[in-house]
Amino acid sequence: MKTLGHWLASPWRRSAAAAVAGALPVLAFPAPSLWWWAYVALVPWLLLLRTAPTAKRAAYDGWCGGFGFMLAMHHWLLPSLHVFTFVIAALLGALWAPWGRLVRHLLGGTPSLSRVAVALVVLPSGWLAAELVRSWQGLGGPWGMLGSSQWQVAPALRLASVGGVWLLSFLLVALNVAVAVLVAVRGARVPAVAGLVATAAATSAAWIYAPRPVVDGQVRIAVVQPGVIGGPDSGERRFDREEQLTRRLAGQGVDLIVWGESSVGFDLGDRPDLARRLADLSRATGADILVNVDARRSDKPGIYKSSVLVGPDGLTGQRYDKMRLVPFGEYIPARSLLGWATSVGKAAGEDRRRGSQPVVMDVGDGLRAGPMVCFETAFPDMTRHLTREGVDVLIGQSATSTFQQSWAPGQHASLAALRAAETGRPMVHATLTGVSAVHGPDGERVGSRLGTDASATQVYEIPLAHGTTPYVRYGDWTVHAALLILVGWAAGEGVRTLRLRRSAPEPPAPPVRTAHGSPARPGR
Known part of the structure; x- marks a missing residue:
């Protein structure tokens, strides 16, 4: 009997699986409106990305998943834009290629406790970076942001008054990462549980302390x-x-x-x-x-x-x-080119x-x-x-x-x-x-x-x-924090890589050969 890993060995099957996994979050939005589904909808995609055989393949799986997400979210455009809907989904889906590599880097193999802890903040930040770019009006705007799936959940709406829809997206991705770690990484369940507790604590704190509008x-x-x-x-x-x-x-x-x-x-x-x-x-x-x-x-x-x-x-x-x-x-846009x-x-x-x-x-x-x-x-x-x-x-x-x-x-x-x-x-x-x-x-x-x-x-x-509200007063602070997290993490990775290169032992010098081609003996 073939295992799932053997079935996914085919590049075409793996790409199709990534596209389907990326499309799953759409069920949390209207019309299905299964808002609770957003809490685990990214888990299949995360599990696929972390098992990618190479970083390049992880980036491709991220792209395919982003394509599936964009196509599913905007599938109702097909009668109007026809084949161009696929072109738009492919272009926007590429924004998740770096995120795919990031997932594999932080969660691939047997990640340490520290890597899992970092993943709980870096991966949501990477997701927000993709949502930020695609939110530009010329690329279609912020339609279908992950946090928007919580439009009928009162505690989530209270969180929106603190950090906008961006904060909801950040916490939802963090929650999905924690669940994926609980499912697939047995030795790193402590930070995953801590992430779940932190998300619940943030929601509770916003519910209790966030200023409410005065009617x-x-x-x-x-x-x-x-x-x-x-x-x-x-x-x-x-x-x-x-x-x-x-x-x-x-x-x-x-x-x-x-x-x-x-x-x-x-x-x-x-x-x-x-x-x-x-x-x-x-x-x-x-x-x-x-x-x-x-x-x-x-x-x-x-x-x-x-x-x-x-x-x-x-x-x-x-x-x-x-x-x-x-x-x-x-x-x-660019009518002379895309007319x-x-x-x-x-x-x-x-x-x-x-x-x-x-x-x-x-x-x-x-x-x-x-x-x-x-x-x-x-x-x-x-x-x-x-x-x-x-x-x-x-x-x-x-x-x-x-x-x-x-x-x-x-x-x-x-x-x-x-x-x-x-x-x-x-x-x-x-x-x-x-x-x-x-x-x-x-x-x-x-x-x-x-x-x-x-x-x-x-x-x-x-x-x-x-x-x-705090969101009106402080604006998109969640986005700014996410970008700072990504910059800080990238700087830390750069320093760590540099230290590893400096501490690596020097390779042995090749032996000096005599004019006759035989190795020279010490002392001669």
Whole structure:
């Protein structure tokens, strides 16, 4: 009977196993939402990496696992980007190649207690380094960060208020490393258990000592979700449906009404009739309306996606233009080189234009709202900046109708819980076609969600909170600490290697030969 090691001796089988192992963490995210699975999801991948026959093979296994993770996390892009989805997954997966070598170096063979102890902090730091690089907007942004899988776990959300989603990712990787050591390295169980205890202690300390948002008010915000509307004249018919739904909110005492991304497909400067209809809705409901315009601007060249606030007197002049665009969906990076993506999928035929700065909007009687558009809610630095600017409520306007029957809407909606917990500010996630949701200042769900099958309105009683969370105050300190750990470890390894070379015994000198070719005798 063939052993597993013999089966993995084939490079192709080993690569396939690495890709499958790397894909396993996706089960912790929506739609499966098996949040507990994240605590052990990396263990098969870690066990494979530590048994790699060479460092080069470990790097390749890291790459294959990263490819599997990226492909599984973004598999819903396949109908839009087709083969290019595999290209993106392969490029981003390469970020885990150094991590693969790091796992083998620290956990391969029979690691000492000290190496295991080092691995418990260095390997999570290496994982964060990969997440940091891929979080750059041009590489796709921080969608699917490992820590985001804990969006519905109250203790984890409390930790997010201390160190953001980065701290959750760090602790999850440390937990997986400890479990892998317990499974595979019998002689090093003491540091593994210590790692588990330290993770539990950090969670408990954050639960007890982390400052909690002080709830000192309430606001009523309504979300309007028209549902899927396609076919000819879909823009006009969607506006009609949104108008019909909004009129139902008259007399309900709402403070703000939020429409989803691309809810208005025409520039309101070119369509004063639509602007008047929105003003009429604002007067009828007694609330300002935050719409999202996806159209070519009448006052400047190019297409913008913009959050526009409309009051009873018409356009208020408060507008936010989306700053961070979706690669390939809203623009093509290096279009001259990668423009061929439009021929194999639904990549952007024309690049959208970017806004220049975040905007805090004054709504009604003193409410300050910070709008973001779709993809931007994945970036924790954006919500942190808006919180520092004094917002009372965070608002994300989104549209995932292209991926309606996939895991994407649920994954996107879950990000609101993380952003709310990180900042101590409630967040409204309003979409065209679902999932729409609201989370309070602790990250807890407020009210019921509007699923992808709903065409409706929902009014939410949202608690308002003030105060500053440690994450807002200190920022991405977890990332900075991880980078310092990696630099310190690399410096230590360099010094150790240098000392070993200096202490190595000199090789014996070759014997001196005489002119006749025989070795010279001592003393002659």
